[in-house]
Amino acid sequence: MHNPNLTTVETDVVIIGAGASGLFCAMTAGKRGRKVLVLDHANKAGKKILMSGGGRCNFTNYDIENRHYLSQNPHFCKSALSRYLNWDFIGLVNQHGIAYQEKDNGQLFCENSANDILQMLLNECEQNHVKISLKTQINQITAQADNQGFHITTDKMTVTCQSLVIATGGLSIPTMGATGFGYQVAEQFGHTIVPTSAGLVPFTFTDKLGEAFKTLAGTSLDIIAFNDKASFALPILFTHRGLSGPACLQLSNYWQMGEPIFINLFAQQNMADFLLKHKKSHPKQLIRTVIHNNFDLPKKLVNTLQNFIFDKFSDIELANIKDETLQNIGKTLNAWQLKPSGTEGYRTAEITRGGVDTSHISSKTMQSQLQPNLYFIGEVLDVTGWLGGYNFQWAWASGFVAGEVV
Structure with a gap:
C-alpha cells in the first residue's frame, strides 16, 4: 500500500542490513560515487560485530582458503575471496590505526574492542556519504517495470533505487534481531533456500x-x-x-x-x-x-x-x-x-548454515541471475565459514565485490 504521507527518496543503491557485509558494501559503493542508503530494523548498526569474538571481533584470519567454507557449491566463494584478501582488510585496519593481535591458528582480534572495527566501517561510510536509516521496518519490495530498479516501502519513507542489496544475515542470535527476512526476499524473486540450521554451536x-x-x-x-x-x-x-x-x-x-x-x-x-x-x-x-x-x-x-x-x-x-x-x-x-x-540452536549459534542457494547467484558480483540489479551478500547466502574470522572475511569479500558493481 502506498501511503501518500511518506516522503519519497531516490537513491542509486539500497542495502538492507547494517551488519558487516552491508556496511562494507555501502562504503565500497560510496567510494565509487554511488548514492547509498542502508536500511535496518535494529536500533544500532553492527550489533553482531560488537558481540563477536567475546567483544574483541575476530575480524579475519592469516590463513584464508576456500576449504574453510561450506556450501552446496564449494567453489562459489573462491572468486570473491581471491579479489578481496584478508591482507586488504588488514591494510584497512592498519590505515585506521587499530591495534590487533594474533591468537591461535591465525585468528586476528582487536586489542581493545570490537567497537574499533564498527567505528572504522561507520567512518568509512560517513566519508563516502552513505546514509544509514535505523529502526526502519520494510513493508514491501517491488521490482519496477523493465528492470529499472526497485520500489521499497518502509514505515518511514518510500524509496526508489537502481540496485538492491540484501545483507540481512542469517537466523543466529535472534536476541540481536536476526530474522529470516532475506530468505523471504530471495523467494519472492524466485530463488530457492538451502535448508538452514544453527552452525558453530x-x-x-x-x-x-x-x-x-x-x-x-x-x-x-x-x-x-x-x-x-x-x-x-x-x-x-x-x-x-x-x-x-x-x-x-x-x-x-x-x-x-x-x-x-x-x-x-x-x-x-x-x-x-x-x-x-x-x-x-x-x-x-x-x-x-x-x-x-x-x-x-x-x-x-x-x-x-x-x-x-x-x-x-x-x-x-x-x-x-x-x-x-x-x-x-x-x-x-x-x-x-x-x-x-x-x-543449543540459533540462540547461541555464531552462524547459520544454509541460506540462499548460490546456483542462481553470480560468484563474481553476487548479482541474482533471476532478477537484474538484485544482490545477496554475507551470511544470507549458502556460504558458512569455520570459526576463526572466516565468516567476517566472507562478509568483507562478498560486500566488496558487490560494492564494486552496484
Missing part, C-alpha cells in the same frame, strides 16, 4: 552422559573431535548442557541431527598399545590408575570414562584383562562415540 546431551558432563562443567582440554566428514584438533569445553569449545563448534558445521560424533581425549597416544604395554610393566594396576598417572586429566573425567567405557573392568587388574579387551577399550578411548541430543 555447542552440542547438548540430555541423557546420562549429559548428567556426567554437568559435573565436569568448566573443564577444558585439548582433544580431537571428529566424524566421517571432518576432524579438529582443538580445545573442548564441558558445559552444563553438553560440549562446547572450538573443537565442538567447528564440528557442529559438519553434523546433522541423529549422527554420532567422536572424541579422542588422548590425541598423542595410541591407547590400545599403551594399555598392553602397561599390562606388561605394571600388571597389578587398574585402567583408571594408568590413565590417572600418565595423563593430565581431571579425576572426575577419568571416572566418567570408567563409567561409560570400562565399567565392567573398573576393579580388575590389567593382568586379568584379556589383550583383545584392552585393545578394544584403548580404541574406544581414542574414538569415544557420543550421540548429541541436539545443539
Whole structure:
C-alpha cells in the first residue's frame, strides 16, 4: 500500500542490513560515487560485530582458503575471496590505526574492542556519504517495470533505487534481531533456500552422559573431535548442557541431527598399545590408575570414562584383562562415540548454515541471475565459514565485490 504521507527518496543503491557485509558494501559503493542508503530494523548498526569474538571481533584470519567454507557449491566463494584478501582488510585496519593481535591458528582480534572495527566501517561510510536509516521496518519490495530498479516501502519513507542489496544475515542470535527476512526476499524473486540450521554451536546431551558432563562443567582440554566428514584438533569445553569449545563448534558445521560424533581425549597416544604395554610393566594396576598417572586429566573425567567405557573392568587388574579387551577399550578411548541430543540452536549459534542457494547467484558480483540489479551478500547466502574470522572475511569479500558493481 502506498501511503501518500511518506516522503519519497531516490537513491542509486539500497542495502538492507547494517551488519558487516552491508556496511562494507555501502562504503565500497560510496567510494565509487554511488548514492547509498542502508536500511535496518535494529536500533544500532553492527550489533553482531560488537558481540563477536567475546567483544574483541575476530575480524579475519592469516590463513584464508576456500576449504574453510561450506556450501552446496564449494567453489562459489573462491572468486570473491581471491579479489578481496584478508591482507586488504588488514591494510584497512592498519590505515585506521587499530591495534590487533594474533591468537591461535591465525585468528586476528582487536586489542581493545570490537567497537574499533564498527567505528572504522561507520567512518568509512560517513566519508563516502552513505546514509544509514535505523529502526526502519520494510513493508514491501517491488521490482519496477523493465528492470529499472526497485520500489521499497518502509514505515518511514518510500524509496526508489537502481540496485538492491540484501545483507540481512542469517537466523543466529535472534536476541540481536536476526530474522529470516532475506530468505523471504530471495523467494519472492524466485530463488530457492538451502535448508538452514544453527552452525558453530555447542552440542547438548540430555541423557546420562549429559548428567556426567554437568559435573565436569568448566573443564577444558585439548582433544580431537571428529566424524566421517571432518576432524579438529582443538580445545573442548564441558558445559552444563553438553560440549562446547572450538573443537565442538567447528564440528557442529559438519553434523546433522541423529549422527554420532567422536572424541579422542588422548590425541598423542595410541591407547590400545599403551594399555598392553602397561599390562606388561605394571600388571597389578587398574585402567583408571594408568590413565590417572600418565595423563593430565581431571579425576572426575577419568571416572566418567570408567563409567561409560570400562565399567565392567573398573576393579580388575590389567593382568586379568584379556589383550583383545584392552585393545578394544584403548580404541574406544581414542574414538569415544557420543550421540548429541541436539545443539543449543540459533540462540547461541555464531552462524547459520544454509541460506540462499548460490546456483542462481553470480560468484563474481553476487548479482541474482533471476532478477537484474538484485544482490545477496554475507551470511544470507549458502556460504558458512569455520570459526576463526572466516565468516567476517566472507562478509568483507562478498560486500566488496558487490560494492564494486552496484
